[in-house]
Amino acid sequence: MAWVLAGSGRRRGYAVHVMTSEANSIDLTQPQGPVLVVGGAGYIGSHCVALLQRRGVEVAVFDDLSTGHAEAISAPLVVGSLGDREAIAAALEAHRPSAVIHFAAKCYVGESVTDPAIYYRENVHYTWNLLEEMRAASVSDIVFSSTCATYGEPREVPIPDDHPQDPINPYGRTKLHMEHMMRDYSRAYGMRYAALRYFNAAGAATAGGIGEDHSPETHLIPLVLEVALGQREKIMVFGDDYETRDGTCIRDYIHVDDLGDAHLRALAHLQAGRGDLECHLGTGNGFTVMEIIEAAREITGQAIPAEVVARREGDPAMLVAGGSRAFDVLGWRPARGDVRDVIRDAW
Numbered sequence: 408m409a410w411v412l413a414g415s416g417r418r419r420g421y422a423v424h425v426m427t428s429e430a431n432s433i434d435l436t437q438p439q440g441p442v443l444v445v446g447g448a449g450y451i452g453s454h455c456v457a458l459l460q461r462r463g464v465e466v467a468v469f470d471d472l473s474t475g476h477a478e479a480i481s482a483p484l485v486v487g488s489l490g491d492r493e494a495i496a497a498a499l500e501a502h503r504p505s506a507v508i509h510f511a512a513k514c515y516v517g518e519s520v521t522d523p524a525i526y527y528r529e530n531v532h533y534t535w536n537l538l539e540e541m542r543a544a545s546v547s548d549i550v551f552s553s554t555c556a557t558y559g560e561p562r563e564v565p566i567p568d569d570h571p572q573d574p575i576n577p578y579g580r581t582k583l584h585m586e587h588m589m590r591d592y593s594r595a596y597g598m599r600y601a602a603l604r605y606f607n608a609a610g611a612a613t614a615g616g617i618g619e620d621h622s623p624e625t626h627l628i629p630l631v632l633e634v635a636l637g638q639r640e641k642i643m644v645f646g647d648d649y650e651t652r653d654g655t656c657i658r659d660y661i662h663v664d665d666l667g668d669a670h671l672r673a674l675a676h677l678q679a680g681r682g683d684l685e686c687h688l689g690t691g692n693g694f695t696v697m698e699i700i701e702a703a704r705e706i707t708g709q710a711i712p713a714e715v716v717a718r719r720e721g722d723p724a725m726l727v728a729g730g731s732r733a734f735d736v737l738g739w740r741p742a743r744g745d746v747r748d749v750i751r752d753a754w
């Protein structure tokens with residue numbers, strides 16, 4: 408099985424993990440023991456925290472609140488930066504997690520091009536800080552946010568899980584460095600990791616209460632809904648001359664609660680000793696920009712004026728998840744796989 412990159416072994420600082428036959432019957436919806444969610448006050452992190460709590464898992468959050476929102480979570484919060492090794496060590500000491508879920512990262516492609524130093528510092532260096540402190544505290548398991556941007560310009564679409572990784576911008580490159588670090592730490596020190604490569608995260612908690620709030624907002628679905636709310640005059644469509652069914656870009660929009668569910672399953676998978684995992688998280692369904700706008704018009708009942716403008720630099724025509732590693736390995740299925748549900752929840 409190609410996806411099992413490391414399993415058990417004699418590793419410094421960590422318990423030896425042995426694949427057992429019970430692993431096959433483990434409940435993959437349920438992590439074992441307390442979890443420290445790094446970046447847990449952010450968009451995807453806060454949804455994952457709520458899901459962990461609904462499943463009865465003890466959770467603490469480590470977040471610098473640079474973009475996250477304390478009011479989005481009701482869990483113990485350590486306000487600290489991953490640039491501060493002592494703060495990380497103190498959080499691990501105070502909460503003694505069985506595992507870490509790591510969402511904290513910079514995630515804007517354009518900014519990564521104009522100011523890559525921030526991305527190398529916060530995504531690569533800070534993740535190294537986290538791994539080192541986890542190693543010192545003998546916390547071996549980590550699930551973290553990677554991205555389909557690590558694939559670069561896709562050579563085939565739908566994109567298989569084992570598509571070559573050749574990112575075309577600093578953001579994607581720093582995420583790939585994070586993956587490589589985990590892989591090397593797994594081999595050398597017995598760290599167990601799951602790298603989950605998201606397609607387009609969207610939507611808001613099905614249970615209500617929290618949603619997406621970026622400043623400035625750059626993502627299509629929240630921007631379209633801001634137009635519907637009258638907070639913005641119109642939506643700019645970045646190019647209609649792509650080789651797609653209506654000329655606008657196709658993306659695979661995955662519900663944020665479905666992402667959270669995949670993280671919990673990935674963690675249970677690691678804790679069952681089933682080996683490291685690298686896979687992407689998407690629905691396998693692609694929608695054009697115009698189809699998203701049209702669906703939003705139907706759902707909101709608002710006109711949502713749109714204007715076609717020039718292409719945005721660095722946007723591939725089509726990004727859609729192929730492959731089924733997350734389905735096969737984690738038994739994961741997007742529960743909100745219809746993009747109309749995603750838009751409805753966001754609305």
Ligand code: UDP
Binds near residue numbers: 658
């Ligand atoms: N997009 C657009 N207008 C906007 C924002 C986004 O046409 O104001 C398009 C963008 O070109 C891409 C898709 O919507 O094809 C999704 O973009 P988003 O920024 O939400 O996510 P990304 O694909 O960049 O991760």
